Amino acid sequence: MTHPRSSNLAIAALVLFAMALLLFGTLGGDAPASEFVGHVYMQTNETQNRIMHFGREADGRxxxxxxxxxxxxxxxxxxPISGQESAPNAFEGAGSVILAESNTLLFATNGGDNSVTSFRVGxxxxxxxxxxxxxxEPVAGRSGTAKSLAYRPQSRTLYVLHAFGPNHLRSYTVAKDGKLKLRPERNSVDTATKTDRVSTQAVLSPDGRFxxxxxxxxxxxxxxxDxxxxxxxxxxxxxxxxxxxxVREDGTLDKPSFTDAGGAGxxxxxxxHRSHDTFLNGVAVGDGVLASRIDGKGQVTNGPLVQIDTSFGKPSELCWLQVTSDNSVVLATNFGYGTVxxxxxxxxxxxxxxxxxNKAIPGDGTFRAVNKLVSSGPSDSWLTxxxxxxxxxFGNASVLVSYRLDKTSGKLTEIGRNKIPYNSPEGLAGF
Incomplete structure (x- = not known):
């Protein structure tokens, strides 16, 4: 038989436990968002798409x-780009998750059904x-290809890029409450002789002019x-x-020019940072990075392409880039090698x-890049x-890997891993 005092103590303990659950969530669960120094967002690109929201701790984890x-x-x-039944980097693109309006709005593409979702960020x-x-843009086949976003705050215009055309670019007007209104304009990146081009990413110049x-x-x-x-x-x-x-003042796009990107693919x-005219371009088949400049008339001048070591095999599929805040170090992701x-x-x-x-991150052994090497298929990245x-x-390894960057040496030291869905994830944004 239970002693009355023991029963009272047990009830009090249960009350405290219930209060703790209300305040902090289930035991073993995630810490309150307020305890973090920043936030990172990634879309899973699953058939029922979702945004995984990570809190960033002071030690980078x-x-x-x-x-x-x-x-x-x-x-x-x-x-959908290649028709492979299962492979990372589904849309051959970047910028599918972006933050806007001083990190109070988040936009994400839904490539499967060609739609865009807006979120309020608390x-x-x-x-x-x-x-x-x-x-x-209608979905033809098993999936659409909406994949890259760019936001112009001057006209509250959100551009969405599709891998396949003919209407590669569509746009929305973003209301102050974050609601989206599709605009009638349609723009293509095709030329008179190349009528089925595959685009990767849309980026606005910092002044919003191009x-x-x-x-x-x-x-x-x-x-x-074969x-x-x-x-x-x-x-x-x-x-x-x-x-x-x-780009016109109202956000509509004028007739495009077609120019040298400085390298293949x-x-x-x-x-x-803090530049309105100088940009870097990562070229996937050229295996390197170059610095370019765009003038007030939209004309582009390219610097030399600086390649990485391709002795492992070509192409390296060097794609995604991050730049330190002082513009001193550039990080380039090599999709075909599983390295940075x-x-x-x-x-x-x-x-x-x-x-x-970094040390190459192995995948599960099922995915080979264009260079025939087994790769973990790294894609989007983000630098604090x-x-x-x-x-x-690293989609084929089902992990989001966190590193500490040594700006002096340029070395990356792994500090943590988070499990993510297999092959499908894309897009990283944070603050």
């Missing part, structure tokens, strides 16, 4: 806070869905009779792999710093604003 549905569909493990970093609207789009392929990938990929790489030999759209553009290389940038001149800067920590998706 990440902890999952919440997983929020977008209301839209991803492509899952299916890769003071604690938590997400509340606002709206989801279709891009206006929208730049990299083109990876001049035609959709196909298969040769099963090997038949790839018509852009900017080789025709030097027209970078498309520049002048241009993939990723990032402007230097770092560059030193001094007065506009690039030189290799660490190649590679203080330049201390670098986060990298």
């Amino acid at each position: 990440l902890e999952l806070i919440e997983s929020v549905p977008t209301g839209g569909a991803g492509s899952g493990v299916f890769k 003071a604690d970093g938590k997400l509340a869905m606002i709206d989801r609207q279709m891009t206006g 929208l730049l789009v990299d083109i990876l392929f001049d035609a959709r990938p196909a298969a040769n009779p 099963g090997s990929p038949n790839l018509v790489v852009a900017n080789a030999p025709d030097r027209d792999g970078l498309v520049v759209f002048p 241009p993939f990723y553009i990032t402007f230097l 290389s770092t560059y030193r940038l001094v007065e506009g001149q690039l030189s290799l710093l660490q190649d590679p800067a 604003p203080d330049d201390q920590y670098f986060h990298q998706i």
Whole structure:
């Protein structure tokens, strides 16, 4: 028989336990969002797409806070660009998750059904869905290809890029409450003779005057009779792999110009911090990075392409880039190698710093890159604003890896891993 005093103590303990659950969640769960120094967001690109929201601790490690549905569909493990049943980097793109309006809004593509979702970002970093609207481009086959976003605050215009055309670019007007209204404009990156180009990423110049789009392929990938990929790489030999759209005051796009991207298979553009005209371009088949400048008329001048070591096999598929806040170090992700290389940038001149800067992350052995090497298929990345920590998706390894960056040496030291869905994830943004 239980003693009355013991019963009272047990009841009091249960009350305290219940209060703790209300305040902090279930035992063993995630810490309150307010305890973190920052936040990182990644979309899973699962067939029922969602945003994984990680809290960033002071030591650079990440902890999952919440997983929020977008209301839209991803492509899952299916890769619509190539038709592969299961492969990382589904859309051959970047910028599918972005923050805007002083980190109070988050936008994410849903490539599976060609839609975009907007979220309100709370003071604690938590997400509340606002709206989801279709891009206006029909889905042909198993998946759409909406994949890259760019936001112009001057006109509250959100641009969404599709890998496949003919209407590669559509846009929305973003209301102050975050709701999306599809605009009627349709823009293409095709030329008179290249009518089925595959784009990668859309980026606005910091002054909002130009929208730049990299083109990876001049035609959709196909298969040769022996099963090997038949790839018509852009900017080789025709030097027209970078498309520049002048932007009008109301956000509409003017007639584009087609210019030299500086290397074969241009993939990723990032402007230097505090610069309105100087940007870097990572070229996937050219295996390197170059610095370029765009003038007030939209004309582009390219510096030399600085390649990484490709003795392992070509192409390295060097794609995603991050730049430190002082523009001194560039981090370049090599999709075909499962590694990251770092560059030193001094007065506009690039030189290799660490190649590679990390130990290659192995995948599950099922995925081979274009160079025939088994790869873990790293894709999108994000560097913290203080330049201390670098986060990298390795889709075929099902991990988001966190590193500490040594800016002097350019080396990356792994400090943590977070489990993510297999093959499908893409897009990283944070603050």
